[in-house]
Amino acid sequence: MDNLKDNDTKTIIKVDDLQTSFFTHKGEVKAVDGVHFDVPAGKTLGIVGESGSGKSITALSIMRLIEAPGRVKGGSITFNGEDLLAKSEAEMRRIRGNKISMIFQEPMTSLNPVYTIGDQIAESYQIHQGLSKKQALEKALGMLELVGIPSPKARLKAYPHELSGGMRQRAMIAIALACNPELLIADEPTTALDVTIQAQILGLVNDLQKDLGMSMLLITHDLGVVAETCDYVAVMYAGKIVEYADVNTLFANPKHPYTVGLLKSLPRHDIDQEELEVIRGMVPRPDDLPNGCRFAPRCPFAREMCVERLPDLEDQGDGNQVRCWIHTDQWDGPEVNVRDDYGYSESTQS
Amino acid sequence: MFIYTVRRLIQTIPVMIGVTLVVFLMMHLIPGDPAQIIAGESANEQQVEQTRERLGLNDPLPVQYGTFVGNAVTGDLGNSIRSGRAVTDEIGARFWVTVELAFYSTLLSIFIGLIAGIVSATRRNSPLDMIIMITALFGLSMPNFWLGLMLIQYFALNIEWLPVSGWGTPQSIILPVITLGTAGAAIIARMTRSSMLEVIHQDYIRTARAKGVKERYVVYKHALRNALIPVVTVVGLQFGVLLGGAVLTETVFAINGLGRLVVEAIGQRDFPIVQGAVLILALMFVFVNFIVDISYRFLNKRIDLD
Numbered sequence: 001m002d003n004l005k006d007n008d009t010k011t012i013i014k015v016d017d018l019q020t021s022f023f024t025h026k027g028e029v030k031a032v033d034g035v036h037f038d039v040p041a042g043k044t045l046g047i048v049g050e051s052g053s054g055k056s057i058t059a060l061s062i063m064r065l066i067e068a069p070g071r072v073k074g075g076s077i078t079f080n081g082e083d084l085l086a087k088s089e090a091e092m093r094r095i096r097g098n099k100i101s102m103i104f105q106e107p108m109t110s111l112n113p114v115y116t117i118g119d120q121i122a123e124s125y126q127i128h129q130g131l132s133k134k135q136a137l138e139k140a141l142g143m144l145e146l147v148g149i150p151s152p153k154a155r156l157k158a159y160p161h162e163l164s165g166g167m168r169q170r171a172m173i174a175i176a177l178a179c180n181p182e183l184l185i186a187d188e189p190t191t192a193l194d195v196t197i198q199a200q201i202l203g204l205v206n207d208l209q210k211d212l213g214m215s216m217l218l219i220t221h222d223l224g225v226v227a228e229t230c231d232y233v234a235v236m237y238a239g240k241i242v243e244y245a246d247v248n249t250l251f252a253n254p255k256h257p258y259t260v261g262l263l264k265s266l267p268r269h270d271i272d273q274e275e276l277e278v279i280r281g282m283v284p285r286p287d288d289l290p291n292g293c294r295f296a297p298r299c300p301f302a303r304e305m306c307v308e309r310l311p312d313l314e315d316q317g318d319g320n321q322v323r324c325w326i327h328t329d330q331w332d333g334p335e336v337n338v339r340d341d342y343g344y345s346e347s348t349q350s
Numbered sequence: 351m352f353i354y355t356v357r358r359l360i361q362t363i364p365v366m367i368g369v370t371l372v373v374f375l376m377m378h379l380i381p382g383d384p385a386q387i388i389a390g391e392s393a394n395e396q397q398v399e400q401t402r403e404r405l406g407l408n409d410p411l412p413v414q415y416g417t418f419v420g421n422a423v424t425g426d427l428g429n430s431i432r433s434g435r436a437v438t439d440e441i442g443a444r445f446w447v448t449v450e451l452a453f454y455s456t457l458l459s460i461f462i463g464l465i466a467g468i469v470s471a472t473r474r475n476s477p478l479d480m481i482i483m484i485t486a487l488f489g490l491s492m493p494n495f496w497l498g499l500m501l502i503q504y505f506a507l508n509i510e511w512l513p514v515s516g517w518g519t520p521q522s523i524i525l526p527v528i529t530l531g532t533a534g535a536a537i538i539a540r541m542t543r544s545s546m547l548e549v550i551h552q553d554y555i556r557t558a559r560a561k562g563v564k565e566r567y568v569v570y571k572h573a574l575r576n577a578l579i580p581v582v583t584v585v586g587l588q589f590g591v592l593l594g595g596a597v598l599t600e601t602v603f604a605i606n607g608l609g610r611l612v613v614e615a616i617g618q619r620d621f622p623i624v625q626g627a628v629l630i631l632a633l634m635f636v637f638v639n640f641i642v643d644i645s646y647r648f649l650n651k652r653i654d655l656d
């Protein structure tokens with residue numbers, strides 16, 4: 001019993017002050033700049049943020065798959081108590097696709113066009129479990145059944161181009177889950193799919209996660225997906241986490257102006273919307289970041305102190321961690337209630 | 351795959367008709383009287399008339415074409431003006447010499463080109479990559495015959511390791527094959543490199559790495575097979591070019607191949623030989639293209655023509 005409890009609260013992966021940069025001829029591009037989070041065993045952490053905020057680079061850093069000219073520059077990534085950044089390439093290979101798996105955004109291009117679906121799933125078993133091709137293909141068949149691909153026997157011999165986007169993403173999931181990983185990183189697994197297919201794939205991933213007892217890192221720019229899937233949420237902006245909370249707290253009591261802005265831009269069913277609101281302005285380019293708060297150029301509450309100094313990610317005592325001057329003692333402006341003053345809460349009252 | 355092969359085979363029929371038609375018309379399109387040409391310049395009126403009668407040149411063109419194709423199918427391409435021997439006999443042996451030369455040269459260029467291209471791509475921007483690419487540029491811009499002469503000068507005359515000329519013994523084929531294969535190796539190396547570099551950044555390569563595939567297999571299993579798809583076309587084209595373009599190499603090494611035969615025949619106005627050689631080369635080209643398409647299709651599962 002004690003053991004079980006222990007497992008319940010165990011942290012599967014802990015990312016601490018992760019810094020990943022690309023060293024281009026124009027200078028250093030800080031794609032991920034001091035990111036912290038952890039994923040409790042069996043839980044799902046969502047990472048949300050607009051395009052270019054560094055979500056994929058965070059995921060690829062965990063996999064140690066950052067390609068030149070990029071490099072993990074600092075911080076630590078602890079998986080099951082072991083420091084991934086200290087592992088050799090050979091040790092990492094034994095972890096990839098085995099203990100930590102990843103599925104990608106683009107099902108159309110993420111499968112190798114010249115090998116059959118069966119071969120591509122079987123490869124995982126051949127690599128990590130040393131199975132023969134025949135045994136591996138049998139197991140691959142089981143995976144195709146598990147991910148709900150119709151007539152799996154025939155699909156085993158199909159090439160990727162013979163499958164629809166949704167079916168390919170199921171095949172990708174089969175590859176990722178083949179060796180029963182402890183952590184699944186899903187990088188916008190449904191973004192490229194039709195809405196109805198999106199719901200199916202998301203449902204599938206959710207069910208499998210529960211059945212297999214995996215932990216999951218779900219990357220998305222869709223807060224709707226987060227609400228349906230995640231236990232915890234990290235909101236990422238320009239290479240940094242700006243808010244971290246459990247999912248209920250985040251939706252009930254969002255604190256960072258950026259989070260509130262994102263929530264406002266969600267399509268809603270309970271009220272009539274003339275048009276979706278979007279946060280004005282654009283994500284700053286990582287090679288040209290503001291010195292102070294990175295959201296300052298777009299933030300309706302920004303003051304001089306925001307432009308000058310970068311706030312820390314501070315614990316709010318109620319499960320929230322927020323990186324914003326408003327939520328500190330040092331805030332030198334008038335009292336603001338971010339939700340009300342941003343015009344979020346009126347529209348959310350039910 | 352089988353259906354595709356058959357369909358592709360059927361598709362070659364119109365091409366072959368076109369080829370035979372053009373070759374047939376060559377005779378009628380060159381200035382002068384075909385009968386006079388075939389009978390030879392020194393033939394008198396009566397001989398020319400006899401030739402015209404014998405070759406059926408008084409028949410309407412379509413009938414003549416029918417006869418031409420009919421004869422060609424049964425291996426009758428007429429007789430050489432110089433020797434009087436059957437064109438097929440004259441061409442036969444020499445044709446195989448040229449095919450052999452082109453074949454070994456292509457093999458060499460594939461072997462060297464692929465290795466150099468892969469090494470270059472996997473060690474992109476390293477000194478080795480630069481050395482390979484500069485060498486390839488040299489290989490590409492060096493005239494064939496000049497390379498042949500240099501090789502003869504060094505390996506045959508200076509250190510006397512290999513024979514100056516001829517064809518048939520293993521030693522004698524080395525220099526001509528290097529001479530002819532170098533440019534192709536350079537083209538294939540460059541093509542393989544750029545194709546590999548393109549493929550290595552594809553999403554499915556990242557998928558393979560995320561699966562825990564060893565880098566060696568990422569390159570040779572996941573990337574190479576995709577990267578080879580465009581290279582196959584180049585290889586086929588290369589072989590075709592070598593077939594028709596070995597003349598200089600054959601001349602430098604005094605190899606009795608088809609290229610030299612054609613050049614001689616043109617010089618001697620031995621028209622049936624020229625016609626026969628062009629026909630054989632063109633058909634060979636069609637055949638090589640057919641093989642290229644089949645292997646292309648075999649490598650690239652995305653083409654669905656069945």
Ligand SMILES: Nc1ncnc2c1ncn2[C@@H]1O[C@H](COP(=O)(O)OP(=O)(O)OP(=O)(O)O)[C@@H](O)[C@H]1O
Binds near residue numbers: 024029056068069
């Ligand atoms: N190869 C590279 N060279 C230079 N900069 C890069 C490179 N790859 C990524 N970056 C930078 O890192 C930043 C973060 O990229 P990332 O792919 O993590 O964004 P993301 O949050 O996943 O966005 P999206 O929602 O579009 O997938 C990008 O804005 C980009 O400028």
Ligand code: SF4
Binds near residue numbers: 325
């Ligand atoms: S720190 Fe200032 S600029 Fe940044 S989010 Fe808070 S109020 Fe806006």
Ligand SMILES: [Mg+2]
Binds near residue numbers: 055056057187
């Ligand atoms: Mg991304």
